[in-house]
Amino acid sequence: MDFKLTDEQQMIQAAARDFARDEIAPVASEFDASGEFPLATIQRMGELGLMGIEVPEAYGGAGLDTIGYALAMMEVSAADAAHGTIMSVNNSLFCNGILKHGTEEQKQKYVRAVATGEEIGAYALTEPQSGSDAANMRSRAVLSDDGSHYVINARKSWITSGPVARYLVLFAVTDPDAGARGVTAFLIDAERDGYHRGKTEPKLGIRASATCEIELTDYKCPVKDRLGEEGQGFKIAMGVLDAGRIGIAAQAVGIAQAAFDASVEYARERKAFGKEIGSFQMIQAKLADMRTRLDASRLLTLRAAWAKMQAAETGGRFTAEGSMAKLFASESAMWIAHQAVQIHGGMGYSKEMPVERYFRDAKITEIYEGTSEIQRMVIARNETGLR
Ligand code: CAA
Numbered sequence: 001m002d003f004k005l006t007d008e009q010q011m012i013q014a015a016a017r018d019f020a021r022d023e024i025a026p027v028a029s030e031f032d033a034s035g036e037f038p039l040a041t042i043q044r045m046g047e048l049g050l051m052g053i054e055v056p057e058a059y060g061g062a063g064l065d066t067i068g069y070a071l072a073m074m075e076v077s078a079a080d081a082a083h084g085t086i087m088s089v090n091n092s093l094f095c096n097g098i099l100k101h102g103t104e105e106q107k108q109k110y111v112r113a114v115a116t117g118e119e120i121g122a123y124a125l126t127e128p129q130s131g132s133d134a135a136n137m138r139s140r141a142v143l144s145d146d147g148s149h150y151v152i153n154a155r156k157s158w159i160t161s162g163p164v165a166r167y168l169v170l171f172a173v174t175d176p177d178a179g180a181r182g183v184t185a186f187l188i189d190a191e192r193d194g195y196h197r198g199k200t201e202p203k204l205g206i207r208a209s210a211t212c213e214i215e216l217t218d219y220k221c222p223v224k225d226r227l228g229e230e231g232q233g234f235k236i237a238m239g240v241l242d243a244g245r246i247g248i249a250a251q252a253v254g255i256a257q258a259a260f261d262a263s264v265e266y267a268r269e270r271k272a273f274g275k276e277i278g279s280f281q282m283i284q285a286k287l288a289d290m291r292t293r294l295d296a297s298r299l300l301t302l303r304a305a306w307a308k309m310q311a312a313e314t315g316g317r318f319t320a321e322g323s324m325a326k327l328f329a330s331e332s333a334m335w336i337a338h339q340a341v342q343i344h345g346g347m348g349y350s351k352e353m354p355v356e357r358y359f360r361d362a363k364i365t366e367i368y369e370g371t372s373e374i375q376r377m378v379i380a381r382n383e384t385g386l387r
Helices: 007-034 039-047 066-079 081-101 104-115 233-269 281-314 319-349 355-365 372-384
Strands: 121-124 140-143 149-160 167-173 183-189 195-200 211-222
Touching: 007 039, 007 066, 007 081, 007 355, 039 081, 066 081, 066 233, 066 281, 081 104, 081 121, 081 149, 081 167, 081 183, 081 233, 081 355, 104 167, 121 149, 140 167, 149 167, 149 183, 167 211, 167 233, 183 211, 183 233, 233 281, 233 319, 233 355, 281 319, 319 355, 319 372
Parallel strands: 121 167
Antiparallel strands: 140 149, 149 211, 167 183, 195 211
16 A cells, blocks of 8 residues: 555645645635635636546546545645535536536537636536435426427526536436436536526535525426436436545545644644643643544545546446545544634634634535435445345
8 A cells, every 4th residue: 555646646736735825715714704706716726727637638627536636625625615615516516427427529518618617517406305315306307399408497406606607417307207217417508598596595604605596497408418318317416426525525624624734823822821722631632633533534535536546447336435535524524623613712713713614614514415414324325235
């Protein structure tokens, strides 16, 4: 076993770290306060290849591997988790699924636009009545009589980047009697007739990553914009989420790293009872546990990224590795951010420092792309084979 990163992995890590320090960290708190979408930095990230890290250069991406993607996500999310969210949806949920299941024409059109940062992508699975029970969707797609297009009527909620996304991967039922096997994936263009954006969600954290409802009314989707075959949609959705969860695990590691670094610095400087608080055993115990959970999260995340790379060669799955990484890293990030607030005392509760933002941002990693409860279910099902 070799823990050494390749030259390319070190290069993307350093590039993401420099960009995050110089261009994201200085504006993170301002965008968190306003809730405005950080379009300028996202477009710059696209120019640098950060919106399509695993996308081959032929489709406008950086052509790197999943470990490189996870490392870059950690760096960006340490500066600002909201930028990390937007980056993860473009990379994992949008580009990844089209690369795997799309036609050459779809890759040239949709992947290129999002990987280069010219357009923003989104992933529309969740509906008002179906979050964790993703197969229980009501959105309908009906093939037209002449077989040229589908007529889609859909209502999707909690769509990350929805207010600004031009293109979406959207899931709808084509065969209502077939359950999960009756779901089909479609590529949607927000500029076509029948596409409407609904209310924007006011959120606790990742506030600069805009989230809204989407409604499609008699939207005509050309058959060439169907992703994969009819009835394959649920498996496409699940496979895409397997990869997406590695990105969210990496995001959680980034948030946890930022919270940990701030705590070490504060423990070195802040004095109480005539000493630096870092010399008190109760603070030392917190820092030791934080660092250990942080490293374990990072290792699980990189292991999952490696498993995805192996699966690409063998055709196997990496579902459990992705779920374990997301489960552990997200719960650790929440715990580490909680400890960081405690170590900072009153300053941890103040908006003058970023620690309270890490605390708010960490929470979403336990919820989106499958709650911790869903990850536990996926991991246990994988072990027992029982449903
Ligand atoms: N890869 C490929 N196929 C898979 C799969 C995977 N990871 N998981 C399941 N499948 C297949 C199954 O093999 C089965 O196929 P067959 O019909 O051939 O047997 C089919 O899909 C149905 O599987 P299940 O019966 O296991 O499905 P289920 O209804 O019990 O649900 C679940 C499984 C794991 C709970 C799933 O619904 C799930 O992951 N729920 C969470 C949804 C989620 O993560 N939502 C996040 C929304 S997106 C988001 O958050 C984005 C954002 O904002 C950033």
